[in-house]
Amino acid sequence: MKIFLDTANLDSIKKFNDMGLLDGITTNPSLMSKEGGNPKDAMEEITKIIKGDVSLEVVSTEYSGMIEEGKRLREYGDNVVVKVPMTPDGLKASKSLSSEGIPVNVTLIFSANQALLAAKSGAKYVSPFIGRLDDIGQDGMHLIKEIKEIFSNYNFETQILVASVRHPVHVVDAAKIGADVVTLPPAVLDKMLQHPLTKIGLENFLSDWEKLKSENPDIKI
Numbered sequence: 001m002k003i004f005l006d007t008a009n010l011d012s013i014k015k016f017n018d019m020g021l022l023d024g025i026t027t028n029p030s031l032m033s034k035e036g037g038n039p040k041d042a043m044e045e046i047t048k049i050i051k052g053d054v055s056l057e058v059v060s061t062e063y064s065g066m067i068e069e070g071k072r073l074r075e076y077g078d079n080v081v082v083k084v085p086m087t088p089d090g091l092k093a094s095k096s097l098s099s100e101g102i103p104v105n106v107t108l109i110f111s112a113n114q115a116l117l118a119a120k121s122g123a124k125y126v127s128p129f130i131g132r133l134d135d136i137g138q139d140g141m142h143l144i145k146e147i148k149e150i151f152s153n154y155n156f157e158t159q160i161l162v163a164s165v166r167h168p169v170h171v172v173d174a175a176k177i178g179a180d181v182v183t184l185p186p187a188v189l190d191k192m193l194q195h196p197l198t199k200i201g202l203e204n205f206l207s208d209w210e211k212l213k214s215e216n217p218d219i220k221i
Helices: 010-018 029-035 039-049 063-074 088-099 112-120 130-135 140-154 168-177 186-193 196-215
Strands: 002-006 024-026 053-057 080-085 104-109 125-128 159-162 181-184
Touching (some): 002 010, 010 186, 024 181, 053 104, 063 080, 063 088, 080 088, 088 104, 088 112, 104 112, 112 125, 130 168, 140 159, 168 181
Parallel strands (some): 002 024, 002 181, 024 053, 125 159
């Protein structure tokens, strides 16, 4: 399963990319606004740092505007995936952009029907928002199971990009189902790196090593 980072924060992107963990990035206007500064500079830098797909989102809600913005966003790099909303105009734009060889990520997916239609439009990715479904008392991970089953039935090439991930358990569940991608806030990826027993084990190893060095001053590794 591929791991994308859901952020526009360059420090976080560099941190996790240097660990070799990132297969791509997803962004949106809210994430860009959170970081401040010139979004053009941020998008240029992100597409240079990341070798995998980088989803950059249109802000237009009408077909013609989405097409114009999508083509402009694609100029930031060959790894740019144009993110469009799950609306009639968004699906129309997905079909047009995909037919021109510009990959598309259809976002704000909340039902299996929407995912099916997005796949039919030629989208490279569909982004179901599982955390937001959980927030209103629905089972977000059940949606991933439904989409996975439907896509498998018809051999759709569209990839399931699990979004709105709230915690590491979401990641494990998505991987068990067989989702293609999860996109994570930096805080969730940080939590995935940690376990209290890892910390305790490392502290014990270092303590024992210091004891061994005191008994053998000339020892080196």
